[in-house]
Amino acid sequence: MRTHLLILLLSCLLAAIAPLQAQGADNPELAALYRDDQQARADAANIDWSVVFREDAARRARVLALMREGAMRTAADHHHAAMVFQHGANLEDIRIAHALSTLASTLAPDEISYRWLITASWDRIMTTQLQPQWYGTQFHGSDDGLFLYPVADGAVDDAERARMGVPSLAEAQANVAQMAASMGAPVRAKPPTMEQLRAERRAAGATTP
Incomplete structure (x- = not known):
């Protein structure tokens, strides 16, 4: 993984272990990026993947920019960013998704959807490397x-x-x-x-x- 991404993830970790009351409101742009990611996959039978892959790349680039700006503060912010990277193009993207989903669950341990994304990103890390998955999400x-x-x-x-x-x-x-x-x-x-x-x-x- 490239050094600048490791630095970004370290910044996320530092934010995750800060007092929860200091996290603030959810970032609306990250929420919108997440909604767009989900909407792009809503009609599974009629997806133009060439369009979705291009839009996915643009969403990941914007999330990275928001990470650099320190925009991720809440559990939901980390979850929204993680889902965008879960639909990434390579192993590095999926590793970022796994790290971010783990941070989201650290901030909100009772949120089961955040725990689910930990398993889905882990399974995708394994399948991307031609290894059997663990949880059965893929x-x-x-x-x-x-x-x-x-x-x-x-x-x-x-x-x-x-x-x-x-x-x-x-x-x-x-x-x-x-x-x-x-x-x-x-x-x-x-x-x-x-x-x-x-x-x-x-x-x-x-x-x-």
Whole structure:
């Protein structure tokens, strides 16, 4: 991770451990960026991803600018920024999302949606590195259809998933069909193993010009 981003995250940490009464009101621009991020994904079956990816990049750039200005003060501010980075383009973006969501939960430990984003960003860190996810928040798609990304055996149990605001593993598996239908996509009849996914990635790399 680049040095300037580490410095920004350190600044966020210092803000997070300050007295809560000093945090002030939620930043309205960060709230608006979060709403735009969510609205861009509201109609899953009719998304023009080329447009969304471009808009996502612009939102991340603006959030970084607000971070440099010290605009993030509240738990909600950190959560809003984290969600923008959760939809980032690379591993560095997702690591920032995980750090920010952890800070949001530090400021508001009873807010379950903040805990959920900790799990989702962690799972995405793992899947981005071709490792099995822990909580079961990540669904991937291919030409063969949508599937629940492989989950690491024994990494966490359903009690921990419930504490973090995540459905049980059985519920996540049952949700695949519903999610596929909302996206207008089929369900992958036989979900791939990690070994198959790694082989597919190697094959894709071998055929990329």
